Amino acid sequence: MINVDTVIADTQKLIGIESTNPGVLEADVAEWLEQRLTGMGLDVARHEVQPGRDNLSVVIPGADRAAPRLVLVSHMDTVPIGSGWTRDPLGGEITDGLLYGRGACDMKAGLALTLGLLDALISTGTVPPADVVCFYTVDEEAPGMLGAYQLVEDGLLRPDDQILAPEPSGMRLRISQMGLRWLTLTVTGKMAHAGRAHLGTNAAHIMAHIVVELESAFAALPFDDDILGRPRFTTGVITGGVSTNVVPALCTAELDLRIVPPLVPEDAVTMVERVATDVIRRYEDASFEVEALGARRPPVRASDDSKIVRSLRSSYLAVAGREPEVGGADGHEAYTDSAMIAALTGSESSTVLGPGATDQAHTADEFVPVSDLELGSKLLWEMVRTW
Structure with missing residues (x-):
């Protein structure tokens, strides 16, 4: 024993x-x-x-x-x-x-x-x-x-x-x-004085919209595994900005996406790209980039x-x-x-x-x-x- x-x-x-x-x-x-x-x-x-x-x-x-x-x-x-x-x-x-x-x-x-x-x-x-x-x-x-x-x-x-x-x-x-995909999402906007904020494109505000819409998109997924339950989405880290009175031109978020069958990690990436594309098109002088963070985990x-x-x-x-x-x-x-x-x-x-x-x-x-x-x-x- x-x-x-x-x-x-x-x-x-x-x-x-x-x-x-x-x-x-x-x-x-x-x-x-x-x-x-x-x-x-x-x-x-x-x-x-x-x-x-x-x-x-x-x-x-x-x-x-x-x-x-x-x-x-x-x-x-x-x-x-x-x-x-x-x-x-x-x-x-x-x-x-x-x-x-x-x-x-x-x-x-x-x-x-x-x-x-x-x-x-x-x-x-x-x-x-x-x-x-x-x-x-x-x-x-x-x-x-x-x-x-x-x-x-x-x-x-x-x-x-x-x-x-x-x-x-x-x-x-x-x-x-559960499967897991960690991603780094970077939004690029245009810097400006906060007193003239309309001349800039606020990367932090854009990121906030993307995160809220991603949360809703994950909640709407129809998958509910008998053991694993439903997919889950978490924004673990957000960084951006240089000063309180400056419109930030850059904002980065680290995303944790937990998935269940029949989803695979690539589906999570596609969802982030789709939501980010939909939000970005509402703004001028804005773009985004998605990068894998860590290993692929189905x-x-x-x-x-x-x-x-x-x-x-x-x-x-x-x-x-x-x-x-x-x-x-x-x-x-x-x-x-x-x-x-x-x-x-x-x-x-x-x-x-x-x-x-x-x-x-x-x-x-x-x-x-x-x-x-x-x-x-x-x-x-x-x-x-x-x-």
């Missing part, structure tokens, strides 16, 4: 090592992980993604080397710490059954579960039925998701791999994941018949007395390494289930329930035992 106390301790140690992205990045976590894994007697391979940024991998050989492998994918980076904390973001404090810190749920707790599994297999001398493979990636929290891309580029994955990312899902089975869904989904369901039933919830409030919003791998390879055996909820991820006073670590430990061991 997996030792939950060890999983908790590893989560706390990982929280104490800052790996913010953007920020200090993952090198210190990778160094600690390598020491932890070699301390178990495992051979750790490093796979360079960028100078100073390596993915790590370890393999515990199974009894049947030709059987589909259980592949666990965890990322080492977190979002920046940010403000508003009432607890030490690197402290790993436990209060009332909740473990706090940046990355507590996204996803140092899930990563620690994989360490607990490896430790239990080694310490008990258990030979798993098939290979158990763990990848630890960089850059999951960034637009490009370079770590997942490099896993595929390096040929480290097999077509029949059964992939689980123990990302925060509220311990629900995230069988589907909607993905694991097959109900895949080995990983069947194993998750049966193992969850065995340890919790019920099958896992599918989707739900925490079940599909984030785009993970698991989804990126599925998008790049076409895999229908790549999914998510892990401790913590996306409601807590990326927030001040981020936390993971210790009870999720207890359930996750039992679940992973049962999966390997019955694989």
Whole structure:
């Protein structure tokens, strides 16, 4: 069995090592992980993604080397710490059954579960039925998701791999994941003195019209997936202008477009271009440009018949007395390494289930329930035992 106390301790140690992205990045976590894994007697391979940024991998050989492998994918980076904390973001404090810190749920707790599994297999001398493979990636929290891309580029994955990312899902089975397209929209107008504003073309005002009309256009889309729900649109960043009394000639917005089948990322781009074109034509001396920000991320869904989904369901039933919830409030919003791998390879055996909820991820006073670590430990061991 997996030792939950060890999983908790590893989560706390990982929280104490800052790996913010953007920020200090993952090198210190990778160094600690390598020491932890070699301390178990495992051979750790490093796979360079960028100078100073390596993915790590370890393999515990199974009894049947030709059987589909259980592949666990965890990322080492977190979002920046940010403000508003009432607890030490690197402290790993436990209060009332909740473990706090940046990355507590996204996803140092899930990563620690994989360490607990490896430790239990080694310490008990258990030979798993098939290979158990763990990848630890960089850059999951960034637009490009370079770590997942490099896993595929390096040929480290097999077509029949059964992939689980123990990302925060509220311990629900995230069988589907929304597609995502990030875009940078730039509007160019004409600068003028605010006292003579009629001589200029206000790029900020034009942007405001585009954003409002995009919100309405997304709300009017007829698609409503049975698990993923409806498409979603967010303007995350708007910048522009040089002074209060100057008509701005330039305004830039970063857009987050979440899509569901049958939409693909190109449909989101087309919608932004269509709405922007319609608004721009109402103004003289105005233009716009749309640029992709980060990786193309289509909607993905694991097959109900895949080995990983069947194993998750049966193992969850065995340890919790019920099958896992599918989707739900925490079940599909984030785009993970698991989804990126599925998008790049076409895999229908790549999914998510892990401790913590996306409601807590990326927030001040981020936390993971210790009870999720207890359930996750039992679940992973049962999966390997019955694989």
